[in-house]
């Protein structure tokens with residue numbers, strides 16, 4: 001057999017293999033009587049990582065599918081219709097208003113959000129599976145997209161901690177030089193405290209408030225991410241104030257006497273753990289099928305080494321919620337459903353395309369230490385560099401005989417259309433020298449209008465690949 005025949009033979013075998021695979025899938029669907037008709041796709045990330053913009057743009061492009069050439073169901077011309085339908089069991093994500101905001105003549109970025117919300121898109125499509133086509137040619141699938149704060153996942157370690165461990169770790173964190181000034185007021189109150197003294201509601205409230213103020217300062221003024229317990233900075237939705245009336249304590253040895261401040265704080269910590277943290281995992285997380293985790297690497301780099309480490313530690317903690325191998329905290333009492341996980345570095349339009357590979361690699365390194373030891377939900381995870389709404393164009397300029405990839409867009413800080421060299425990312429964790437050279441100064445750009453109709457594909461970077469990685473198989 002010559003080379004050509006071998007190749008033909010190879011593709012013939014592949015084709016037969018594909019047919020058998022299709023037949024098997026079609027028959028399995030038939031035998032089980034179920035083609036899954038809904039996928040709950042959760043989108044999370046730390047504050048300002050791009051969740052709301054991404055959710056809005058995904059909804060927009062699914063409702064006007066011309067901008068998703070790499071989504072198989074679109075590429076194979078099998079998508080018949082889509083529409084927005086109410087999602088009854090979650091607070092609504094204001095999809096129409098958000099799309100209108102980004103489609104306006106003067107588009108504006110959406111306002112920050114701090115709660116979970118969801119939307120559902122009904123999709124009518126034809127299956128690409130030959131046998132499936134004979135049985136059930138047109139199918140209906142609901143993609144339910146849920147946007148929720150990644151900070152809620154930072155509370156996961158509390159589930160395996162008792163009050164003592166929580167206190168010890170929180171004290172160590174507050175001792176870091178970057179946090180010390182913010183923690184000073186709370187530490188001063190603690191200095192005069194005897195945790196074995198009898199309970200005192202007013203003093204307990206003051207201590208909890210001082211601890212909240214410290215966490216607030218870390219988050220709001222310093223832009224730090226590792227905030228624990230998360231609901232201390234988001235009390236509006238904590239119905240029972242007592243659940244957040246405690247703070248870490250410098251611990252004396254031995255148990256606290258009953259009725260003492262220490263004992264009361266310990267009991268409330270345990271209630272917070274069971275009634276807030278566990279409850280989120282039980283009622284929401286356990287119902288997610290697929291998960292996208294967004295990371296804003298550029299802002300983390302802009303802010304310098306202490307912030308970068310803070311984001312790195314936060315991501316490492318977030319990632320633990322998706323580790324279901326041995327030693328997983330969650331699988332002791334919950335059966336998580338997430339079986340596909342995609343990590344995406346956002347705002348890739350803030351750098352030149354030549355830097356996307358480095359962006360992806362850096363994110364891979366940040367999520368990889370955990371993945372090396374434990375499987376993520378039994379499926380390999382994917383990592384991508386994306387922009388939900390591309391707000392820049394690439395302009396090539398020549399400098400001293402060298403071609404530079406620059407960006408053109410309207411800067412947020414000046415409001416002016418500008419061409420600039422955006423700088424480069426390290427493909428690995430930054431070295432000390434990188435921080436000294438003032439290397440990272442990535443800029444923010446004002447949004448471009450979300451396009452209607454045919455030009456959708458150029459208005460984002462890899463949004464379709466992200467969607468394909470997350471849910472492509474559900475529309476096969």
Ligand SMILES: Nc1nc2c(ncn2[C@@H]2O[C@H](COP(=O)(O)OP(=O)(O)OP(=O)(O)O)[C@@H](O)[C@H]2O)c(=O)[nH]1
Pocket residue numbers: 045046047048049050051052053054109110111112113114149346347348349350386387388389390391444445
């Ligand atoms: N250029 C560009 N900027 C983006 C993109 N996505 C998000 N941004 C920027 O990031 C900011 C935060 O985006 P959001 O989608 O609101 O982020 P979030 O994660 O929902 O933020 P919170 O609700 O505060 O947690 C926006 O105001 C934009 O400045 C993008 O695709 N391209």
Ligand SMILES: [Mg+2]
Pocket residue numbers: 051052053111112113114
């Ligand atoms: Mg948001």
